[in-house]
Each structure stands twice: as structure tokens, then as C-alpha cells.
Amino acid sequence: MEERPKISRTQWLTFGLFFILAIFVVRLFYIQIIEHDKYAVLADQMQINKRTINPERGEFFVRDKDGTLTPLVLNQTVYTVFADPTQINDIEKIRNLIQQVAGGQAITKNFDKLNDTSTQYVVLARQVTHTQAEQIRDADLAGVGLQATSRRVYPEGSLAAQTLGFVNVDGEGQYGLEQYLNQELTGEPGVLQSVTDVRHIPLTIGAHDVSIPAKNGTDYVLSIDRGIQANVERVLADGLAKVGATKGSVVVMETGTGRIVAMANLPSYDPASYNQVTDAAIFQNTITMRPYEPGSVIKPFTIGAAMDVGSIGRYSTFHNTGCVMIADARICNLSRQFDGQILDMTEVLRYSLNTGVVWALEQMGGGDINLTARQRFYDYLTEHYRFVQKTNIEISGEAIGLIMQPDSPNGAKVTYSNMTFGQGLNVTMIQVIVAFAAAINGGTYYQPTLILGTINKNGELVEQKPKTIATDILKPEMSKNLKEMLRAIRSENPYTLQFDRGYYVGGKSGTAETIDPATGKYGGPTIGSYLGFIGDETGEPKYAIMVRVDDGHVAAGSTTGTAAAQPIFDEISRFVIDYEGITK
Amino acid sequence: MTKNHQQFISTRKRQLATASPGAWGRNQNLTSFTSGTRLGPIANVVLIVLLVTFLGLLYLTQLTKTSTFGYEMNRINVEKSQLAAEQNDLKLENARLQSLMRVQDSAVAAAMTTPVDTSYVE
Numbered sequence A: 001m002e003e004r005p006k007i008s009r010t011q012w013l014t015f016g017l018f019f020i021l022a023i024f025v026v027r028l029f030y031i032q033i034i035e036h037d038k039y040a041v042l043a044d045q046m047q048i049n050k051r052t053i054n055p056e057r058g059e060f061f062v063r064d065k066d067g068t069l070t071p072l073v074l075n076q077t078v079y080t081v082f083a084d085p086t087q088i089n090d091i092e093k094i095r096n097l098i099q100q101v102a103g104g105q106a107i108t109k110n111f112d113k114l115n116d117t118s119t120q121y122v123v124l125a126r127q128v129t130h131t132q133a134e135q136i137r138d139a140d141l142a143g144v145g146l147q148a149t150s151r152r153v154y155p156e157g158s159l160a161a162q163t164l165g166f167v168n169v170d171g172e173g174q175y176g177l178e179q180y181l182n183q184e185l186t187g188e189p190g191v192l193q194s195v196t197d198v199r200h201i202p203l204t205i206g207a208h209d210v211s212i213p214a215k216n217g218t219d220y221v222l223s224i225d226r227g228i229q230a231n232v233e234r235v236l237a238d239g240l241a242k243v244g245a246t247k248g249s250v251v252v253m254e255t256g257t258g259r260i261v262a263m264a265n266l267p268s269y270d271p272a273s274y275n276q277v278t279d280a281a282i283f284q285n286t287i288t289m290r291p292y293e294p295g296s297v298i299k300p301f302t303i304g305a306a307m308d309v310g311s312i313g314r315y316s317t318f319h320n321t322g323c324v325m326i327a328d329a330r331i332c333n334l335s336r337q338f339d340g341q342i343l344d345m346t347e348v349l350r351y352s353l354n355t356g357v358v359w360a361l362e363q364m365g366g367g368d369i370n371l372t373a374r375q376r377f378y379d380y381l382t383e384h385y386r387f388v389q390k391t392n393i394e395i396s397g398e399a400i401g402l403i404m405q406p407d408s409p410n411g412a413k414v415t416y417s418n419m420t421f422g423q424g425l426n427v428t429m430i431q432v433i434v435a436f437a438a439a440i441n442g443g444t445y446y447q448p449t450l451i452l453g454t455i456n457k458n459g460e461l462v463e464q465k466p467k468t469i470a471t472d473i474l475k476p477e478m479s480k481n482l483k484e485m486l487r488a489i490r491s492e493n494p495y496t497l498q499f500d501r502g503y504y505v506g507g508k509s510g511t512a513e514t515i516d517p518a519t520g521k522y523g524g525p526t527i528g529s530y531l532g533f534i535g536d537e538t539g540e541p542k543y544a545i546m547v548r549v550d551d552g553h554v555a556a557g558s559t560t561g562t563a564a565a566q567p568i569f570d571e572i573s574r575f576v577i578d579y580e581g582i583t584k
Numbered sequence B: 001m002t003k004n005h006q007q008f009i010s011t012r013k014r015q016l017a018t019a020s021p022g023a024w025g026r027n028q029n030l031t032s033f034t035s036g037t038r039l040g041p042i043a044n045v046v047l048i049v050l051l052v053t054f055l056g057l058l059y060l061t062q063l064t065k066t067s068t069f070g071y072e073m074n075r076i077n078v079e080k081s082q083l084a085a086e087q088n089d090l091k092l093e094n095a096r097l098q099s100l101m102r103v104q105d106s107a108v109a110a111a112m113t114t115p116v117d118t119s120y121v122e
Helices: A009-034 A036-047 A091-105 A108-115 A130-139 A176-180 A182-186 A226-242 A271-276 A295-308 A345-350 A354-364 A371-384 A412-420 A429-440 A476-491 A494-500 A560-580 B013-018 B041-097 B100-104
Strands: A048-053 A060-063 A069-083 A122-128 A144-153 A190-195 A210-212 A220-225 A248-254 A260-266 A317-319 A323-326 A329-332 A342-344 A451-455 A461-463 A468-470 A504-512 A527-535 A541-549
Touching: A009 A036, A036 A048, A060 A226, A069 A091, A069 A130, A069 A220, A069 B041, A091 A108, A091 A122, A091 A130, A108 A122, A122 A130, A122 A144, A130 A144, A130 B041, A144 A271, A176 A182, A220 A226, A220 A260, A226 A248, A226 A260, A226 A541, A226 A560, A248 A429, A248 A560, A295 A345, A295 A354, A295 A371, A295 A412, A295 A429, A295 A476, A295 A504, A295 A527, A295 A560, A317 A354, A323 A354, A323 A412, A329 A354, A329 A412, A342 A345, A345 A354, A345 A476, A354 A371, A354 A412, A371 A412, A429 A476, A429 A527, A429 A541, A476 A494, A476 A504, A476 A527, A494 A504, A494 A560, A504 A560, A527 A560, A541 A560
Parallel strands: A060 A220
Antiparallel strands: A048 A190, A060 A069, A069 A122, A069 A144, A190 A210, A220 A451, A248 A260, A248 A541, A317 A342, A323 A329, A451 A461, A504 A527, A527 A541
């Protein structure tokens, strides 16, 4: 009888199967237990999709006369249409569809690249709207994709362009409010992380789901009034055209709050097409970024300072000699018809007498332009009127200007004499108008602002309160005197009366000489300015207006201050009176 | 044995023999029944496999159901985005139509004339 093997074939098979099973078990143990972390990471990389949710940039709104909010800057989602030549099937169909749907936004020169399979990204159209994108998506063409981006849209075109600034291709605000408020406008990105299927559609499973919504940027309501702003831009353009000028600026401010209701510069640009601007200087807001010698619009500040320290009074008189010698410099008046007369301070302002304000400065030093006089005047310019300081208006790149120290060794007397009538110092229009508002409103300096408030989650306006910086710019009595003196300049002038129609309007013109780059001395083209205010029937100032015309051409014997800048002020003040319903 | 206590002795010897010592004691009127049908090891394995399969299917059903919600949420989100985009386009169009430039260039504005003479009510 044949001896049976100790281990049968069935048992061998069983052992073999168990051995193979053991290999699997060991391998699985290695993968699942020992190498768990490594494979978990690999799995997460394949299954978990994490993407950033871009916040929506804050938008800008302005007020209308009735308080209605009107959009000035909005966002629009637009799409870039691209194709992957390695994935497409029907080139002709793609060409036809893109041309038909995208029209002018199609980049036809790129159509030839659809045959080039060495690249996987060919842009077929840019800035395609949502409706157009839907048509392309509905066509369901293989290898054609859409990439969403956001762009700024300006329904009012170039209105307040330099005030707004623009947003570059990287989504960064440039110039103006866009740059100054970039952080607040940008918001904070959110995160969406979840397990997705092969089409990257999020599935509601897994412990790795994260959903942090994006925090959109703040929406701002500007203090700018759309009606006034549009009118100011129109009047400025007309005014510049009349005197053959190309550069000019106007700012209109509420004297009791510091809110800017209009801020215009010419030449301007369309922020939607900022990349077509060839001269970057056009982006600059002249009102806040370009200090200049403002000329005689500074005279009210000189008279105000001298009255405030008690050196002179409103009715103080001086003997007008037409010219005065200060050190080795001869300072004369432009108009010589009042030579030899005894004149008071209102007449000094009315006839814009340089000798009169130099005399006022002398009185601050006890009859001489000594260090005391210069120090006092310097204190008023820098501490009271806050020149050579940022006003902190919400425009990026604000300049501070320059004023020589009172103890400068060379030419301080002459320089300070010149400063009394607005030469030899550099200030910005925004510094001047804010200080002017403070000087005539009783002495309260409000921080100038372009922001009326923000829009909350419920779509309601949350108003920002005016910010008081100082209340002692001038004593109330001196402020009142100065205001009445400025009003008298216009109310006793038949020409300006026709514009003012009995309303409480005051102001002062100024024409500044500029340095001729060829000679390095005064003799360049003049810059005309006008600084004034509108008050109600009680004389309470409501609006301050400042005009600047850089390169006007006026008739011989006229000045750009009175012939170029003042007519613009007259027109704007009349409009604002009617528009705002100011009483008399 | 005392007279005061009655004693019951079961006649089911086999069952008594298999009973655990702790379950039986004096004066305890207990009995135990055991089914005659016994499951073998294969049947046990099959039952366990069936149970695991059932639980697995239950889990998969719930998982699929949850995933379906994910697709539904995604569909609603896409729809929401599209509606938001349409709303935004309408908002833009509205703003453009109400812009001052548009109003100035309108037929109504073109038909306006400058008054020959203006007088103000005092």
C-alpha cells in the first residue's frame, strides 16, 4: 500500500493561499499603518481642492442733490476666453463662435495659434461680458475655457478722475482715493476647501471641509455732489478755453464740515482707459499734490494773522507809498493808482496792495520785519493755518509744501515780505482752502474729507462725522471781521455784484509769478487763483471755493487771477447758490 | 433538608449537568432551555459577512446621498453666481443709463433751449 504524504496537496494549497494572503496583509499593514501619513497626504492632494475666494473690491457712490446715492465706480465680472489647442476638435467652429459672440473683443490675430499644439493656452477674447460668456459656455466647445476677472466700471466716465484714481491690472489702487483706501477697498479673501470629484465639484463629505467666506471691501459714499462736480468740470473747461489755458483746478468745500463737494482738475482722463494715458502727470491731483506760490489769495491770511495777534485792526490805516524797500529789494504794487493815499485794511485787500500786507507784517514786529514779526507770521502759517502739514485728505501722495524758517540767515526779510502776498512759499490748494474755511467760519479747522460715509450690510449709509482739528485758528471776532472784509471786496464791486445778486459772497483773487526755468528768476507765466466763499442770509459761510488757472493768456493790463480764475469762481458760486437753494 | 423547606429536583438531568454552577442553587426554581438547532462555523461566517455587507451598503447609501447634496449645493451656487452676475450687469446698465453724460446727450436735453431773458423772484 502506497504511503500517503504527511502533508496533502490540499494542505499545501491552503498553506500557499495563506502565505499569499499573509503577503497581502503585511503589505497592507505597511501601507495603511506604517506609511499611513504619507498616503493620507497623497490622497488629500488628489481629493481635496482648496481655492481662494476673492473678495469684491469696494465701490464708490456719490450724492445727488436730493441725497440719492449714485454709483461712481462699480465692479464688473468679465471673462477671458482661452483655448487649449491640444484639446480642441473643431477650429472653424471656435473661430466663428468667438467672432460672432465676442465681436470687437475677439483677438483675431491669435486664431492662427489654434493649430499650434506646442502651446496649451491661446487667448481668444478679453473683457467678455457675462452674457457673452454664457453663449460661449452653452456652445460647450471642447478645449475652450473661460477665466473670470473683475474690472472697474465708471458709469460717469471721467467725472472726478484724479480724485478717484484707478485700479491697475494687479488689482492695486493707483493715485487718488483708490490708492489711499486700497486696503479698506480690497477686503479679505476667503477660503473654500473640500473633497471634490474629478470635475472639481465640492462634495459635502470629509473632515477637511473649510468654508471661510470672503470679506468684501468697504463701499464708500463720497461727499462729492454729482451735480456740483459735473458743473464745476464744465465751467472749468469753458473758463480755461476762454483764456487759452489747458491746466486748471477747482475745489469746493463745505466750510462747516470740511467735506469736499467738488474737486476737479483739467486736463483729465478716463480711468477706464488709464493705460492709454501717455503723460503720467495727468494722473496727479493738482489740488493736493502740486504745491505752488498762490499769490495774493494769501493776503487775507496775512491780514487775519496781524489782526489776531492784535498788531492791527480792521480799520487800521497805512500810507500807501506804492513801493517799499525791504533790505535790498524793492516791493511795489501792481496797481499804482492808489499811491499816496491813506487806506484801511479792507482797501488793502480790495486793491490787492502788496505794500499794505508788508506793512501789516511790520506791525507784527512792532514796526519792523524783525525776528519777532517773522516768527509770529511763521507760527500763524504753520501752526494756525497748518501750512506745511498734510491735511490728511484721502488722496494718496499729498504734498506738504515749503515755507522758509523765520531765522534763515539769508534774505529772510525779503522772503517773509514776499510771503505776505503769496510769493516765496509753497502751499497746496487743499491746504489753502481748508485754512481759509477755518479763517472765516469762526476759527474751526475741520479735517478735509472726501468721504461722507460707508454703506453697511443692510445697504444703509453710515455717515462719518466731521473731524475737528482745532478751534482757535483765528479768534471769532477776527474771523468775522475777515469774512466781512472779503465780502466787501465783492459787494462794493459792480462787476461781481451782478453775479452775486445780493447773496453773501466774498473772495480774493491772486496772480502769482513763477520762476522762469531759463533764467532761474521770476518772469515765467503767471498762475491765477481765486479764493472765495458763499454764505447764507445771516452771513454764515456755507461753501468755500478755490480756483487755479495755470497757463491762461489774458489781455495786457489784466491778471490771470481776475481775468481767468475769477470768472470761473463767479460762475460756480452762482450755480451753487441756485443748486443748493442758499438764501439771502 | 429541613421540613420547613420544600425542595424541587428537576428530572432533566442532562440540562442540570450542563448548567453552570452559578446559575443553579438550592431552592431556586429555575430551568434552562436550549434550541436543538445549532449554527455551524460556515453559517456564522456567512451571517457575519452578510451583516458587514448590509452595513457597508447602508454606509455607501448615506455617503452617496450626502454627495448628492454636494452636487445640489454646487448647482444652486452656480445658479446663484449667475443670477448675481445678471443682477450686476443690470445694475451697471442702470447706472450707465442714468449717468449725466447720457442724460446730457439725450433727445430731451437736446430739445432744451437757453432762455432769452432770466428774471429772479425776489
